[in-house]
Amino acid sequence: LPARAELARLLPEGTVVEPSAHHLHDATEAQGLAGHADAVALPETTAEVATVVAWCYEHDVAIVPRGGGTGYAGGAVPDGGVVLSLERMRAVRALDAPLWRAHVEAGLPTAQLQRVARENGLWFPPDPGAAEQSQLGGNIATNAGGPHAFKYGVTGRWVTGIEAVVPPGEAITAGGPVRKDAAGYDLRGLLVGSEGTLGVITAAWLRLIPAPEAALPVAALYADTGAGCAAVEAVMAAGVPAAALEFLDAGAIRVAGGAFPVPLPDNAQFMVVAEADGSLDEARRVRAELTEVLAPAALTLHAPETRADVAALWRWRDGVSLAVASAHGGKVSEDIAIPVEHLREAIEATLEIGARHDLAACSWGHAGDGNLHSTFMLDRSDPAALARADRAAGELFALALRTGGSISGEHGVGTVKRGALREALGDRGLALHRGIKHAFDPKGLMNPGKLVP
């Protein structure tokens, strides 16, 4: 193919390869999505990224930037063109521990940054699922969240600067190693969550914070959704500064509860996981407050003390998504965000909508942020079930918009929510999206078919 041969001539040997299955899908594989591409570029430097973008832009070839491929929105699934994977750009360019700062390349796996920070007494709070596979560049391009976003915010809040290659093939920086920047439009913030449709993020400056001495979670089990949601609301109403405030509904407990670190009561239909952090004294004080609020209506509490037991709880929590996917062989997992007071309504609606479309359903996620992983479990080889799941998702999006929420709290738009985004934006919002896209990418070659309706 011309793109592959031509790019191979411009780049070091081994940089341009034939597409393999690995580079043609993301986590939407579980609902049957896979793409095709003409070539895969694996640049090792920002200059090589610029070479790829410049050649493609000149020759009207689509560019599909790729991180760890763990997205749930089809954002990394190519429909022709060149897949530009950042996997070889994984350097920590600088870790300035005394200044609470890191400068990393886009392909660095999230978990690796987390470890490097910890080794230096620091912490990078964003903790999206699949941290071993996902990469910082992808986290930034999707503005990834995670349980600790409740207290610490999503990925974008920790990014002070971005280096990106934008059409027609030029490296720019927006922000930098500086902690404040009020000069001009927030191009940095615009690249955050842009899903590769404006440019290719090649590196970032990240803000870190001193690692809290202790993190003490408590899991509370309830007999029904009403009691559980009331507990979530009570934590906030009491003003307890929880670091994370998660939930699982009955269906999620059913498929994932067997692997929970301790046996769960048979009648547990709802779980709240809240975490307290800070100095050891402070974490203990806050966990006592959490316990006081969560305990009265709970069936049981599980409050791990040791570092190993705490890690086991979060490892289990991180595995919930996979457990749900395995239950029926596949899943369509949405991630609507709603104002917190609509949490119970959204959890119950997920089940009701699923039942109406003959789909097993469940939800879990970030209760305090009103961010649900509403999930329809299905056999991914069943096209009728996939079509029903698509309609069910549409009803969830309508619920989110009706309550003042968002069609995506953390997965982004990709291909799978483009239609829904159009609804959400309205005419003027749509026109603004197209205007911004045009300012960066007049030929529409950056990750075409993604995000912009």
Add this chain to the structure above:
Amino acid sequence: LPARAELARLLPEGTVVEPSAHHLHDATEAQGLAGHADAVALPETTAEVATVVAWCYEHDVAIVPRGGGTGYAGGAVPDGGVVLSLERMRAVRALDAPLWRAHVEAGLPTAQLQRVARENGLWFPPDPGAAEQSQLGGNIATNAGGPHAFKYGVTGRWVTGIEAVVPPGEAITAGGPVRKDAAGYDLRGLLVGSEGTLGVITAAWLRLIPAPEAALPVAALYADTGAGCAAVEAVMAAGVPAAALEFLDAGAIRVAGGAFPVPLPDNAQFMVVAEADGSLDEARRVRAELTEVLAPAALTLHAPETRADVAALWRWRDGVSLAVASAHGGKVSEDIAIPVEHLREAIEATLEIGARHDLAACSWGHAGDGNLHSTFMLDRSDPAALARADRAAGELFALALRTGGSISGEHGVGTVKRGALREALGDRGLALHRGIKHAFDPKGLMNPGKLVP
């Protein structure tokens, strides 16, 4: 004038008034800036704002949105057209205390929100100077900072949604009462800091947090800049989670030190103010850590205990800017942000540049964020001094860019830094700014002459 008469016909009586001096300047008055306008509109509703924007857009009349007029960049100084002041839109539309959330109109004074939050056990952390005069809409439009940005970030971090009227005269919302939103480009973030050049912010949804039980500052005095900057670096290197980390240099102490709550040592040439917050135990623990790091090289420490004494320290800190302005009758105050390791260099360069241009100079500001209020004091009726201050500012901006910093950490661009922004952006960045501006405001009528070079 036609604009005034025509708009008066479309709006309730008393909504459109003749321009008075009050509406024609901002804090750049201290360096001699004042503008002119054809009319001032004082809408009371979003619909009235839309009426003003629609009429102006149709008739090619400039619209200059105005908050509290406390900006230092000339962003609210009109050069003809209609001043659209949000001062009558000051309602708290909703305060959902149990959900840590407020929905406020743009004209609400910052301090009023801070009080309402406190009365409900909550806290809105951004604390720009002049909080009694400045308004939330202006804070958002300039992404205002303040001392507590060190731990809690600038205004934009607390804004989950914006209601704005954009050309040609339509109200849109970006985000809302929801805490997470990964759907589409971050229009909310783009409006933050856009200085009225993309649209008129009419209301916002703000995230609040439970108010910390205690805030315990400590002020440390040093004999020279080197010792003071070393203390700032030591706080960060020790990983102390300070809520604020401020400084004043010798010149700032000279003009503002007399009003400090306790007498200062005669040889004090540098002050560091750090704050610890959290539960009372936690604040005490963190302040002990701060003291341990700050004390060894300090001449003296001042560590207020009571709420009244703590408030007195911050009230004094808030008055530093005014004290400096009064010293010579006027000032040109910049707000470069540099990577923290360049703090000492920037403080010393401020003095050196001032001396070379025959201007008394000093600096103070947000040490931990590397954000300096580098200030040249002058008699504002002296045009030669103003011209020298302009050249001196240019050298400061060059320093900021050379070290990887920003020409503005919190004041924004307005008119006074448009030239410098062009340098900072480079050709591609400039083109992106113009493209974004065009997507929102194709006729270039929103606050023309501001921000976009």
